[in-house]
Amino acid sequence: MTWTAYCQKHAELELVGDITEVTPFMVEQRGLLGPERTGRSACEVRAITAAGCKVHFIGGARWHQ
Numbered sequence: 001m002t003w004t005a006y007c008q009k010h011a012e013l014e015l016v017g018d019i020t021e022v023t024p025f026m027v028e029q030r031g032l033l034g035p036e037r038t039g040r041s042a043c044e045v046r047a048i049t050a051a052g053c054k055v056h057f058i059g060g061a062r063w064h065q
Helices: none
Strands: 004-007 012-031 034-049 054-060
Touching (some): 004 054, 012 054
Antiparallel strands (some): 004 012, 012 034, 034 054
């Protein structure tokens, strides 16, 4: 499967070439008394595009394999 990420330098979507770091975290939402757990997880992903640009984005749980 091919993944793309938005590159701010080129202001366009670029193909993700290499994943350098994946950090999973639990998703929370704002509640009346502060953050509330949702039971969902996501991943903070740092990667390098095929054009050589560094990108940072939030991906779903599928990134943490």
